[in-house]
Amino acid sequence: MIAGTRPLPIPDKRSAPFWEAAAEHVLAVARCSHCGAFSHPPDIVCSHCGSADPAFVFTPVDGAGTIRSWTVMRQSFLPGFDVPFVLVDVELEAQEDLRLIGRLVDGPDAVLQVGAAVSLVFEDVAPGVSVPAFALTNS
Amino acid sequence: MEASNRVAIVGYAQSPVTRHADQTLGGLTVETARRAIADAGLTVAQVDGFVTASLFPSAGAHAAEDGVSLVSANWLAERLGVNANYAAGFQGFGQIPGAVSMAVNAVVSGAADYVLVHRALHNPQGSYHQNPMEEAHGSQQWTVPQGYFGPLAMIALAYNEYLQRFGATREAMAAVVSEARKNGARIPWSYWFEKPLEAADYLAAPMINDPICRFDCDIPVDGVAAFVFTTAERARELPHRPVYVAGYATGAPVKRRLPLHWPLDDIMEVGAETSRRLWERSGVRPAEVDLPQVYDGFSPFVYFWMESLGLCPIGEAHRLVLEGGIDSDCPGALPVLSGGGALGNGRMHGVPQMLECYLQLSGRAGERQRPNPSIGVACHSSPHFGGAVVYSAQVF
Numbered sequence: 001m002i003a004g005t006r007p008l009p010i011p012d013k014r015s016a017p018f019w020e021a022a023a024e025h026v027l028a029v030a031r032c033s034h035c036g037a038f039s040h041p042p043d044i045v046c047s048h049c050g051s052a053d054p055a056f057v058f059t060p061v062d063g064a065g066t067i068r069s070w071t072v073m074r075q076s077f078l079p080g081f082d083v084p085f086v087l088v089d090v091e092l093e094a095q096e097d098l099r100l101i102g103r104l105v106d107g108p109d110a111v112l113q114v115g116a117a118v119s120l121v122f123e124d125v126a127p128g129v130s131v132p133a134f135a136l137t138n139s
Numbered sequence: 140m141e142a143s144n145r146v147a148i149v150g151y152a153q154s155p156v157t158r159h160a161d162q163t164l165g166g167l168t169v170e171t172a173r174r175a176i177a178d179a180g181l182t183v184a185q186v187d188g189f190v191t192a193s194l195f196p197s198a199g200a201h202a203a204e205d206g207v208s209l210v211s212a213n214w215l216a217e218r219l220g221v222n223a224n225y226a227a228g229f230q231g232f233g234q235i236p237g238a239v240s241m242a243v244n245a246v247v248s249g250a251a252d253y254v255l256v257h258r259a260l261h262n263p264q265g266s267y268h269q270n271p272m273e274e275a276h277g278s279q280q281w282t283v284p285q286g287y288f289g290p291l292a293m294i295a296l297a298y299n300e301y302l303q304r305f306g307a308t309r310e311a312m313a314a315v316v317s318e319a320r321k322n323g324a325r326i327p328w329s330y331w332f333e334k335p336l337e338a339a340d341y342l343a344a345p346m347i348n349d350p351i352c353r354f355d356c357d358i359p360v361d362g363v364a365a366f367v368f369t370t371a372e373r374a375r376e377l378p379h380r381p382v383y384v385a386g387y388a389t390g391a392p393v394k395r396r397l398p399l400h401w402p403l404d405d406i407m408e409v410g411a412e413t414s415r416r417l418w419e420r421s422g423v424r425p426a427e428v429d430l431p432q433v434y435d436g437f438s439p440f441v442y443f444w445m446e447s448l449g450l451c452p453i454g455e456a457h458r459l460v461l462e463g464g465i466d467s468d469c470p471g472a473l474p475v476l477s478g479g480g481a482l483g484n485g486r487m488h489g490v491p492q493m494l495e496c497y498l499q500l501s502g503r504a505g506e507r508q509r510p511n512p513s514i515g516v517a518c519h520s521s522p523h524f525g526g527a528v529v530y531s532a533q534v535f
Contacts, residue, residue, distance in 0.1 A: 007272050009280040019280075040397070041281040047395045068402065069303070071295035072349040073286060077198060077268045081286045089296050089402065101287045101296075101397055114303045131284045 004079030017058035030056035063120025147381030150179025160361035165206030175365035188251025192234030233525030235489030262359035307457035313338035323483020330485035360485035386421025389526030410447030410522025421529035430515035432492035435480035447522035489519025
């Protein structure tokens with residue numbers, strides 16, 4: 001582990017509602033006001049309808065999903081992470097191909113497979129700052 | 140396309156590839172550029188176009204300084220003392236095909252008569268990608284707080300998908316990496332000259348980000364390569380046999396994702412579009428390519444490119460490799476790493492692929508010369524973000 005603390009997300013004008021919701025342990029995903037599709041992360045232009053003024057509304061979703069891939073991080077280039085830890089690439093049930101990458105809290109020895117169900121959890125990393133992560137649903 | 144076979148490479152130079160050069164990167168670049176121009180039978184004053192892609196591809200906190208950690212086209216033209224008609228940089232991914240496409244278009248349009256394309260790569264002191272950041276701003280706020288950072292994790296997710304989907308083994312990848320290192324060990328300027336890697340050593344290496352180990356990654360280096368481009372007409376008056384650019388493809392539209400999130404389906408679906416453009420624009424079919432040079436900055440790209448280009452069916456590259464199908468010493472095999480690639484030379488981006496196409500198609504590969512290759516393909520980066528160039532020994 002590299003000494004130091006985990007990097008914290010710095011909210012900006014376009015992301016503040018996401019991190020405010022996360023602090024309450026709610027996953028609020030950007031939803032285009034024109035076409036209603038979710039985008040993560042929210043882009044300048046809606047990935048789905050092409051609106052240049054998507055006026056995203058951060059909308060709570062359940063956060064359940066399935067594992068598409070994973071990696072065991074045995075070395076991290078960032079400070080503050082205890083290695084090894086597992087990262088999972090999750091497709092959320094909320095929308096086809098809506099993907100979120102997060103830590104798997106079950107630990108590095110968890111037996112994983114593509115398609116395994118996961119639930120959303122949050123890691124409280126600093127006062128008022130929580131980061132989305134995942135846990136195996138059947139564990 | 141209109142520009143097909145109208146522009147040729149007429150000379151080159153490659154610096155030694157070292158962990159840390161004695162010389163500043165800019166000095167090494169000026170020297171290499173002068174050698175390439177002389178190799179083409181030209182004087183510096185005749186070269187009126189300069190193109191590069193100057194990206195310093197580190198995720199670390201190193202300063203990016205022109206002439207020190209990167210070298211822009213304008214910097215080089217100024218230091219060579221040339222009043223260039225055209226000096227430009229390619230900003231996208233697939234830096235080598237992107238820069239080649241700009242050079243081709245500058246020559247065809249008459250913006251410049253002789254264009255020097257260079258690529259200068261630097262290995263800073265300390266860890267290449269380590270970053271002490273405490274705050275994640277902008278796009279990094281979506282992934283860094285979770286610990287998802289750097290290109291190893293990026294390729295690990297895509298490669299694990301490939302392993303799970305197609306049942307590929309580490310033994311197959313050991314064959315890929317040892318093939319790259321076998322060929323790199325024969326190249327005098329390579330960092331890995333006379334240092335092949337046995338499959339057993341690959342298999343014994345510990346994981347960094349599963350399923351990626353150290354030997355799946357090219358090693359950061361200091362190194363510079365330069366190539367001179369001009370019209371097919373002018374090329375005939377110069378000392379070396381020209382190698383023509385038949386076509387190129389870069390910049391297929393990618394899905395917008397989290398930073399550094401490259402799912403396997405994105406790579407393969409957009410890679411198919413990259414390849415479709417490449418074959419259509421060059422007027423070449425995959426079966427006509429006798430010198431495919433796939434990109435291998437991370438070893439899984441070898442599979443992704445072989446399959447995207449249509450050199451083998453989707454999901455089959457790992458089997459082909461295990462059967463000796465990419466052994467450059469085996470007649471009838473696909474010599475996809477005959478130039479050693481990035482794994483066999485060091486982190487020279489797409490330079491080894493381009494250089495192998497040039498050397499083999501111009502008949503200048505020396506002891507490594509293959510019998511009468513006619514069509515080469517030089518790939519760079521991922522099939523979905525990057526690009527490729529088709530080179531030909533003949534105008535067709």
